[in-house]
Amino acid sequence: MRLRYLIPGIVFALLGAGLVYALMTIQSGKKNPATVPSALIGKPVPEFVLPAPAGFPQGLSTADIKGRVAIVNVFASWCPPCHVEHPLLLDLAKDKSVLLVGLNWKDKDEKLAAWFKEAGNPFSHIGADRDGRVAIEWGVYGAPETYIIDRAGKIVYRLAGPLTEQLLRDEIRPLLARLKQ
């Protein structure tokens, strides 16, 4: 009989514990409910050809990415978090066995050139997506975003938001090591 009255209490305590757990994982940054899951994980890289922004030698197309382990970074000079993650991209660029390319999203060529002249260019290829049409093919909804492609040309990873030391150490570098094998 006593137990009967305990049941609602237990149910409520479980519910409360679940909510506290969810709040804590959001707080710690492990999970963000506002992040849109990519529909393109496991799908082949979209077909596109983009010219290089003025002052850069290599444009970007699907053919450049296929057959190599590649990182595609969606960025723009007007995007503050892109400036924050820029040193990490320069660091990633030191590994020549991985192709690191940029998709320059809705940017002005001269602004990009001025920024990279000062800060350095981590990318071997840059595609100028001036009207954002190619970014839609990738399912991009903000900058920065980072995609990792395997040798078969499939998208295996997508990060919406800036790279961090922690993400590089815990997720991206181990993934790249596995893909390179």
Add this chain to the structure above:
Amino acid sequence: MIRRVLLLLALLSVALAGGTAHAAVEPDEILADPMLEARARGITRQLRCLVCQNQSIDDSNAPLAKDLRRLVRERLKAGDSDEAALGYIVARYGDFVLLRPPVKSTTWLLWYGPAALLIAGAVFLLLRVRRRERAAAPAPLDEAEAKRVAALIAGEPRSPRREGAP
């Protein structure tokens, strides 16, 4: 009086028009063909703006929403059906882009959960009430009680009745 009614009608029409005035569609986006434009509006009202997330792209002023509105109109002009145009966006942005989630095995809980909960609650309540009714039913009389009742019915007044009493 007539003036008051007219004023009311005018206010009402403004309020109703306000319902559609939220749309962020700009004049340069609108298609010349009104049928096609109506279909485009119908599609873009179902698509979530991924920048603001609780607005449709029809409502949102975000640049990405504008690009997607354009894209939907391009697809329709190219001869896509409504489903194909919607599918084109979903293929790139996933089910999350749909404001009305599709019914599939992963969303059954979402779609049928509330109804299931309601039915379970009704069944629980019905069983509880039935059981309580049975418990509250009077126990059969024992021998002594039965005798007393029989005597009462047979008309043996325990105390004298006064004339005229109710």
